[in-house]
Amino acid sequence: MLKLGAKLTMIQSLLQPDEIKARVERLQKFMLQEDIAAFLVTQHVDLYYLTGSMQAGFAFVPAVGDSTFYVRRSLARARQESCLKVEPMPSLRVFRSQLEKDYPGLFASETPIRIATEMDVLPAQTYWKLAEVIADNGHENNNITTNSSTINNIKTSGTIAGNTSSPASCSLVDGSSLIRRVRMIKSAWEIGRIEAAAAVVAEALEAAAHVLKEGITELELMARIEYEIRIRGHIGVMRTRSYNMEVLTGMLGSGEAAAIPSAFDGPAGGRGLGPAAPQSVSRKPILRGEPILIDIGCCIDGYVIDQTRTAVIGSLPDDLASAYAYTEAIIRESEQLMRPGTACDALYAAALKHVDKVGLAEHFMGFGTDQVKFLGHGIGLEVDEWPVLARSFKDPLEPGMVLAIEPKFTFPGRGVVGIENTYLITDKGFRALTQSPEGLIIIP
Amino acid sequence: MLKLGAKLTMIQSLLQPDEIKARVERLQKFMLQEDIAAFLVTQHVDLYYLTGSMQAGFAFVPAVGDSTFYVRRSLARARQESCLKVEPMPSLRVFRSQLEKDYPGLFASETPIRIATEMDVLPAQTYWKLAEVIADNGHENNNITTNSSTINNIKTSGTIAGNTSSPASCSLVDGSSLIRRVRMIKSAWEIGRIEAAAAVVAEALEAAAHVLKEGITELELMARIEYEIRIRGHIGVMRTRSYNMEVLTGMLGSGEAAAIPSAFDGPAGGRGLGPAAPQSVSRKPILRGEPILIDIGCCIDGYVIDQTRTAVIGSLPDDLASAYAYTEAIIRESEQLMRPGTACDALYAAALKHVDKVGLAEHFMGFGTDQVKFLGHGIGLEVDEWPVLARSFKDPLEPGMVLAIEPKFTFPGRGVVGIENTYLITDKGFRALTQSPEGLIIIP
Numbered sequence A, B: 001m002l003k004l005g006a007k008l009t010m011i012q013s014l015l016q017p018d019e020i021k022a023r024v025e026r027l028q029k030f031m032l033q034e035d036i037a038a039f040l041v042t043q044h045v046d047l048y049y050l051t052g053s054m055q056a057g058f059a060f061v062p063a064v065g066d067s068t069f070y071v072r073r074s075l076a077r078a079r080q081e082s083c084l085k086v087e088p089m090p091s092l093r094v095f096r097s098q099l100e101k102d103y104p105g106l107f108a109s110e111t112p113i114r115i116a117t118e119m120d121v122l123p124a125q126t127y128w129k130l131a132e133v134i135a136d137n138g139h140e141n142n143n144i145t146t147n148s149s150t151i152n153n154i155k156t157s158g159t160i161a162g163n164t165s166s167p168a169s170c171s172l173v174d175g176s177s178l179i180r181r182v183r184m185i186k187s188a189w190e191i192g193r194i195e196a197a198a199a200v201v202a203e204a205l206e207a208a209a210h211v212l213k214e215g216i217t218e219l220e221l222m223a224r225i226e227y228e229i230r231i232r233g234h235i236g237v238m239r240t241r242s243y244n245m246e247v248l249t250g251m252l253g254s255g256e257a258a259a260i261p262s263a264f265d266g267p268a269g270g271r272g273l274g275p276a277a278p279q280s281v282s283r284k285p286i287l288r289g290e291p292i293l294i295d296i297g298c299c300i301d302g303y304v305i306d307q308t309r310t311a312v313i314g315s316l317p318d319d320l321a322s323a324y325a326y327t328e329a330i331i332r333e334s335e336q337l338m339r340p341g342t343a344c345d346a347l348y349a350a351a352l353k354h355v356d357k358v359g360l361a362e363h364f365m366g367f368g369t370d371q372v373k374f375l376g377h378g379i380g381l382e383v384d385e386w387p388v389l390a391r392s393f394k395d396p397l398e399p400g401m402v403l404a405i406e407p408k409f410t411f412p413g414r415g416v417v418g419i420e421n422t423y424l425i426t427d428k429g430f431r432a433l434t435q436s437p438e439g440l441i442i443i444p
Helices: A017-033 A044-051 A077-080 A092-102 A124-134 A138-142 A176-184 A188-211 A218-231 A318-337 A344-357 B017-033 B044-050 B075-081 B092-102 B124-134 B137-144 B176-184 B188-211 B217-231 B318-338 B344-357
Strands: A038-041 A055-060 A068-073 A087-088 A114-116 A172-176 A250-254 A292-298 A302-311 A374-378 A385-390 A401-406 A410-413 A415-418 A421-426 A430-432 A441-443 B040-041 B055-064 B070-073 B085-088 B113-117 B171-175 B251-255 B292-300 B302-311 B374-378 B386-392 B402-406 B408-411 B415-418 B419-427 B430-432 B440-443
Touching: A017 A038, A017 A044, A017 A055, A038 A044, A038 A176, A044 A055, A044 A176, A055 A092, A068 A092, A077 A087, A077 B017, A092 A124, A092 B044, A114 A124, A124 A172, A124 B092, A124 B124, A176 A385, A188 A218, A188 A292, A188 A302, A188 A401, A188 A421, A218 A292, A218 B217, A250 A415, A292 A415, A302 A415, A302 A421, A318 A344, A318 A374, A318 A410, A318 A415, A344 A374, A374 B374, A385 A401, B017 B040, B017 B044, B017 B055, B017 B176, B040 B044, B040 B176, B044 B055, B044 B176, B055 B092, B070 B075, B070 B092, B070 B302, B075 B085, B092 B124, B113 B124, B124 B171, B176 B386, B176 B440, B188 B217, B188 B292, B188 B302, B188 B402, B188 B419, B217 B292, B251 B415, B292 B415, B302 B415, B302 B419, B318 B344, B318 B374, B318 B408, B344 B374, B344 B386, B386 B402
Parallel strands: A038 A114, A068 A087, A114 A172, A302 A441, B040 B113, B070 B085, B113 B171, B302 B440
Antiparallel strands: A038 A055, A055 A068, A250 A292, A292 A302, A374 A385, A374 A401, A401 A421, A410 A415, A421 A430, B040 B055, B055 B070, B251 B292, B292 B302, B374 B386, B374 B402, B402 B419, B408 B415, B419 B430
16 A cells, blocks of 8 residues: 555755745835835745745845845754745844844835735734834734733733834834735746646545445545545645635535535535534545535645545436536636636636526525635635635736636535636636546446 | 454544533633633634634623624534524624624723733734724724735725724733633543544554554655544644644654754654655655654544654664653653642753753754753643743643643754653643553564
């Protein structure tokens, strides 16, 4: 079982200086447009994207000039991995003084400056600490952390030494959308990584398929698929950006268990293993004639793929087979629209029109009040990237976007059918990145 | 391979009303002490702890009276899982009005009221939205989200309807330490779940042991162990509370790869699969005579176990064998100190004294500048719970605390040796929850 065939995907993952340079420059362009003087990068995925390293620390990216990665640990490792300037992270109390030394021009500005950070992921407590130390809008809010607990190793009150010496008025502002917009357009290198992930998931699915027999539980089938993707280099998690969202390796569910709604912001939740793991697989045995939704992905070198195939042991009831065919039809229609210039919401609108026409609107992307309101989403280093194919996204598709499109129908008590492919938007149209063959997977 | 023996751990996980009631009451007691009028619970793990359900929404826990779980999705599922009052989550704009209707006494207070939330995990962006809607300290900070990006589906500006009608001055404050203190003391039910996880990891390690042979890669060994824990009900992740921290199933590393420092806030990082997954396993083959650190855990019904064993193919060099023996000696010394009343920092101090005496201080809990400054940590629903056995934790051990104690020595270029057991603090002393036998695992 531990022997792998020649198809084992071998991947080279050290980021080259040109790749990092291009990313930083694109961020800087947005920063100048938005009058942001600097970006303080805090999240590990954003750090990897902009520095080539996920070591612990903060990257400081000025709108003009060279960036610095201030690293707490491991400094030696960050220096091996990153082509940026890497310096030891000073104590937080003197971080502002250090920045003033390293970026004298920026902090000598006579007009107020704005430093952006990722407020969509940065915990409020860390935000307050940074605001107190770096910015001037932290002081008035000291009342925010007022617990007198003796078991409290994070203190935000006390004397702040960092910002008394500085002339520049400085505020921390939300740069989440800037960094999401930069990351939304993938480079050739990134597309290569997503393709490597697509190859792994396709191979793994094929390698695990033989265990899918009547009576095997959802958990057992998933464990085997996960084993096959892990051994090919899956890092163990598909990272997400949204608060409280967990994906891991996706969602696998059969029959009525797959149709159980969940908190998960996707078209299919699944029963899960209990109230503390209330999505994806359960211990339900897989039965003949029910749809088996295999919505899985993996993460190779930090980049994820996301795909769905539907399987059945025997055959599906006619109405579910028809519904599955509609999801392939929606994918084909989406492909017709996928080219630079098409508004993101147009793909969702077209799908809604389709499902309305075939009388399955109530079953589309979840059932009834548990429906989610999108057709697809960007993927890359995280599963929930931009753009989202939803009503609120009017922006046009652009070359370099990578989209997972996932039309699905939910039938309470019976199951979920659907398909999901990942696509790259190209100059003229699109290219499918998913490698698994389409079509209902039929096990005799 | 998919056939499991009779030892498969079957677990029942629906939380009983008495369990929830006791938890909520303990939180309310702390809230009264700290003059907190209500707790707005937002994080999925805290929601599960206090409501019995992880469905998406907010739980509102008043200092006095009954709690309400406001659920966005799935409402039906939350009603099945939770014994609290479950109501649909209204639009955020009218959330304050809804709270005023449901808790008229609380919001009619003539003195300012403080509502706590989990600022250690709540993203700043969500905090601002809640502060604008619920509290009165959100308005002055509208400048925090100023991006004019057209691709921005999270708006925090605009007319706020929720809090104009209310007389009570209300502020959002940090309640992280309150909830961490409540969760720090485990109930009998919780200890049962941790024991179930301990059984799973012990079984899995035994079931996977036969694949450990010279030349197998770290990744292959880990994939097999993960398969064995997954099939026994591991939910796929060991949850963490700290920003940017990922654990998944722990850390496995051999020889020099295990000794490579990382960003991970633990005594051993590991080489990992690349800069985007820079910890735990790599594709390095495991060699004869080098220490193999197997620091793994799993999550059953939401509860984690954390344990470490050291293995070797053949035998360890004498100095590493001695170092391993010292880690067992430190564990024995810790056991001597483990009883209610001992200060948490006393265990760490005793370990430091020990390693100083044997001349291995520089190797303890990481090497040199990459050392971490603790001996152990609380576990429960998350891997990084309170208390921490570190200098800053002066508080006494209490019955019901569950601690993972993990003395380890790092030898750069050679490997990491160590042991980790999980313990319950009892009325008179302690009880080991870890089930795997101690001692160096020797593969011929």
